[in-house]
Amino acid sequence: MDFSHKIITKSAQETAGVGEEIGNNLKSPRVLCFYGELGTGKTTFVQGFAKGLGITSRLLSPTFIIVRRYNIPDSAGFLYHLDLYRVEEKDLAELGVSDMLSDPDSIVVIEWAEKLGNWLPKDRVDITFSVLPNGNHEIRYQKGN
Numbered sequence: 665m666d667f668s669h670k671i672i673t674k675s676a677q678e679t680a681g682v683g684e685e686i687g688n689n690l691k692s693p694r695v696l697c698f699y700g701e702l703g704t705g706k707t708t709f710v711q712g713f714a715k716g717l718g719i720t721s722r723l724l725s726p727t728f729i730i731v732r733r734y735n736i737p738d739s740a741g742f743l744y745h746l747d748l749y750r751v752e753e754k755d756l757a758e759l760g761v762s763d764m765l766s767d768p769d770s771i772v773v774i775e776w777a778e779k780l781g782n783w784l785p786k787d788r789v790d791i792t793f794s795v796l797p798n799g800n801h802e803i804r805y806q807k808g809n
């Protein structure tokens with residue numbers, strides 16, 4: 665997969681569709697970091713991404729509970745969906761973030777990933793969301809390091 669892309673979406677469905685395609689095809693890295701202001705489409709993307717992994721349960725935003733976990737069909741691992749908007753770096757240890765990031769079977773998707781600070785793994789994909797003046801949403805993604 666070419667890991668430097670910019671995509672414009674005109675609807676939430678399109679944003680979820682981009683996520684679904686990536687969920688369908690992702691081999692590695694297993695950590696996806698999401699950046700962008702409130703309401704730019706991060707959770708919408710993750711809903712499609714989970715569908716692409718074969719997860720059929722409804723994916724809710726983890727805004728208030730910080731982390732949600734889903735079984736991945738035909739896999740020993742989990743999809744961990746984190747929203748760090750309300751989290752400080754000093755609280756990451758007790759959330760178990762390090763175990764999630766180091767589990768080779770699991771996939772970790774993180775909204776407001778800049779809050780990871782020093783915990784940000786080198787092997788990751790960075791996905792940045794913004795809303796354009798015309799109301800379309802822009803999604804840029806590239807391999808981290």
Ligand SMILES: Nc1ncnc2c1ncn2[C@@H]1O[C@H](COP(=O)(O)OP(=O)(O)OP(=O)(O)O)[C@@H](O)[C@H]1O
Nearest residue numbers: 673674675676679701702703704705706707708801
């Ligand atoms: N092209 C588009 N892509 C994504 N979302 C869109 C688009 N057009 C409109 N929307 C709407 O924008 C909102 C995006 O909300 P979403 O919860 O995905 O954002 P978020 O980035 O996760 O926000 P937060 O930082 O609060 O968690 C949804 O209500 C969605 O329907």
Ligand SMILES: [Mg+2]
Nearest residue numbers: 706707725775
């Ligand atoms: Mg969200």
